[in-house]
Amino acid sequence: MNVAEDHPATATPAPGEAGLVEPRDFVSAEPFTFESGQTLPGFALRYETYGRLNAAGDNAVLICHALSGDHHCAGRHSPADKKPGWWNNLIGPGKAVDTDKFFVLCANVPGGCQGSTGPSSPDPATGRPYGIAFPFVTIRDMVRAQKRWLDALGVKRLFALLGGSMGGMQALQFGIEYPGFCARLLPMASTARESAQAIAFNEVGRQAIMQDPAWNGGNYPKDGGPRVGLAIARMMAHITYVSDASMDRKFGRKKKDGATGDAYTFDVQFEVESYLKHQGESFINRFDANSYLYITRAIDHFDLEAAYGSLEQAFTRVEAETLVLGFTSDWLFPPGQSRAIAQALLRAGKRASYAELDTDLGHDSFLLESPQLYELVRGFLA
Amino acid sequence: MIKPAVKRTVDMQILADWVEPRSRVLDLGCGRGALLDSLVQSKDIFAVGVDLEFDKIAACVQHGVTAYQGDMLEFMRTFPDGHFDRVICSRTLEEVADPAAVIAEALRVGRAVTVGFVNHGYWKNRLDVLLHGRKPRNDVYTSEWFESRPSNPVSVADFEHFCAAKGYRLVRRALLRGDWRRPCAFAPNFFAGYALYDLAK
Numbered sequence: 121m122n123v124a125e126d127h128p129a130t131a132t133p134a135p136g137e138a139g140l141v142e143p144r145d146f147v148s149a150e151p152f153t154f155e156s157g158q159t160l161p162g163f164a165l166r167y168e169t170y171g172r173l174n175a176a177g178d179n180a181v182l183i184c185h186a187l188s189g190d191h192h193c194a195g196r197h198s199p200a201d202k203k204p205g206w207w208n209n210l211i212g213p214g215k216a217v218d219t220d221k222f223f224v225l226c227a228n229v230p231g232g233c234q235g236s237t238g239p240s241s242p243d244p245a246t247g248r249p250y251g252i253a254f255p256f257v258t259i260r261d262m263v264r265a266q267k268r269w270l271d272a273l274g275v276k277r278l279f280a281l282l283g284g285s286m287g288g289m290q291a292l293q294f295g296i297e298y299p300g301f302c303a304r305l306l307p308m309a310s311t312a313r314e315s316a317q318a319i320a321f322n323e324v325g326r327q328a329i330m331q332d333p334a335w336n337g338g339n340y341p342k343d344g345g346p347r348v349g350l351a352i353a354r355m356m357a358h359i360t361y362v363s364d365a366s367m368d369r370k371f372g373r374k375k376k377d378g379a380t381g382d383a384y385t386f387d388v389q390f391e392v393e394s395y396l397k398h399q400g401e402s403f404i405n406r407f408d409a410n411s412y413l414y415i416t417r418a419i420d421h422f423d424l425e426a427a428y429g430s431l432e433q434a435f436t437r438v439e440a441e442t443l444v445l446g447f448t449s450d451w452l453f454p455p456g457q458s459r460a461i462a463q464a465l466l467r468a469g470k471r472a473s474y475a476e477l478d479t480d481l482g483h484d485s486f487l488l489e490s491p492q493l494y495e496l497v498r499g500f501l502a
Numbered sequence: 503m504i505k506p507a508v509k510r511t512v513d514m515q516i517l518a519d520w521v522e523p524r525s526r527v528l529d530l531g532c533g534r535g536a537l538l539d540s541l542v543q544s545k546d547i548f549a550v551g552v553d554l555e556f557d558k559i560a561a562c563v564q565h566g567v568t569a570y571q572g573d574m575l576e577f578m579r580t581f582p583d584g585h586f587d588r589v590i591c592s593r594t595l596e597e598v599a600d601p602a603a604v605i606a607e608a609l610r611v612g613r614a615v616t617v618g619f620v621n622h623g624y625w626k627n628r629l630d631v632l633l634h635g636r637k638p639r640n641d642v643y644t645s646e647w648f649e650s651r652p653s654n655p656v657s658v659a660d661f662e663h664f665c666a667a668k669g670y671r672l673v674r675r676a677l678l679r680g681d682w683r684r685p686c687a688f689a690p691n692f693f694a695g696y697a698l699y700d701l702a703k
Binding site: 443459462463466467469472473474476477495496500502 | 526548550556557559560561562563564568569570571572577580581582585
């Protein structure tokens with residue numbers, strides 16, 4: 121029996137804002153078998169929703185998050201909350217993903233660490249965190265788990281499914297796995313299979329974590345663990361999410377305030393060093409190192425060509441109309457990989473458009489505040 | 503005088519006759535998708551457009567027209583032979599860098615290729631150059647040379663010579679007078695304002 125725990129949020133949203141939101145938990149008490157063959161007796165997914173599901177159950181828009189993202193994609197958790205959800209610029213009343221029109225949902229993926237069952241969750245058998253005894257997670261597992269949750273919420277059909285980066289992988293997998301369930305797919309800055317370079321970056325991140333003695337084979341206390349390794353992994357990964365041009369514009373060679381005049385030290389001297397250090401430090405307070413290992417592995421293993429024989433073969437089942445969006449300066453999942461998705465869908469006889477936004481912000485461009493991006497999304501959902 | 507906006511719909515009407523219902527059609531240089539949109543409405547085709555500009559693709563998407571942003575040659579190269587029933591190249595050929603390569607590739611991926619262009623040999627265009635010695639500017643060529651995209655003006659004679667040289671078959675042609683309405687039966691390289699061809703290998 122699946123139980124959707126309900127904690128309705130009661131607050132009048134400010135115009136244009138999703139307003140106050142409360143995360144909820146979906147708990148499935150039915151066993152779940154991962155692609156690896158490993159099983160869990162059940163699992164929880166933390167999620168948020170914005171707007172209302174209509175009577176027909178067909179106005180739902182699913183948002184799928186990227187590697188370090190979570191279920192909190194719009195609104196605020198308290199009036200004092202400084203930062204809204206990660207896609208708040210796109211989602212809200214009257215925005216490109218209009219919550220007056222759509223019932224918008226987003227769940228933290230299984231294997232994550234923001235409330236969904238993952239390696240930091242207690243193993244019922246031992247009472248201690250699973251650690252690396254947690255089953256290996258794939259993009260397909262993420263999709264299957266979310267489908268169970270959507271079914272429990274009474275969502276009959278997704279009007280659209282949007283996701284950036286790993287979220288785009290989920291969108292594609294959703295369209296393949298549950299063809300009749302998704303009407304529109306919008307993967308952004310995504311890929312059907314990572315290049316060696318992207319796998320290489322993920323591996324450096326994993327090694328930074330696993331080479332940290334505090335990782336201890338994945339066994340560490342809740343607030344401990346490989347904090348240094350995880351911070352370094354995040355610092356390096358962050359560089360791959362932006363671009364040479366955008367970093368240069370933001371930091372250039374600016375010196376950090378209070379940096380000593382003495383150049384002959386290894387203390388933080390440049391703004392960019394200080395920024396990355398901050399990125400690393402804030403990350404370790406919200407992310408679990410083992411989750412980082414699991415999710416990067418899921419991303420690396422995702423390969424629709426290998427899984428289905430060819431990309432066209434993978435897409436033969438798709439019924440959705442797809443809009444693939446690439447970004448010129450994305451050097452992690454370069455636009456050519458997005459183009460390949462659209463081309464293969466078209467070769468398979470599916471309706472697929474491809475748009476490429478000229479930005480210099482790199483992989484994270486999908487989070488960009490761009491009227492062009494908003495208009496495109498609004499038009500696709502019209 | 504007929505407004506350019508009206509002229510833009512001329513080839514839509516002719517193409518609506520030429521395009522087979524429910525066929526798979528690729529439009530090279532689809533712009534905002536007006537032609538494909540009308541063909542989807544009238545012929546229930548499976549449409550795909552290609553264009554270089556983001557805003558054009560966004561407009562297509564908004565109208566429910568499937569469109570791909572990118573280089574048309576690179577795009578066509580990703581498809582197997584005969585994937586499309588028809589490839590349309592309407593008022594695009596003049597602006598491509600390598601027209602021969604575009605037509606050759608279009609004939610590979612399309613069973614039929616439709617080319618439409620403004621006849622540069624039309625007498626008014628000739629007169630314009632003769633009298634003013636400047637780039638023709640009229641209903642069709644509305645912009646100054648310094649504001650327009652690079653263009654290879656092509657005439658009816660030029661195009662038919664090209665097809666003969668390449669051995670392409672002219673399956674069908676529609677030649678329109680200066681008003682882009684009435685058919686032009688006499689000396690088309692001089693009197694036709696607009697030309698449409700259906701090619702096959």
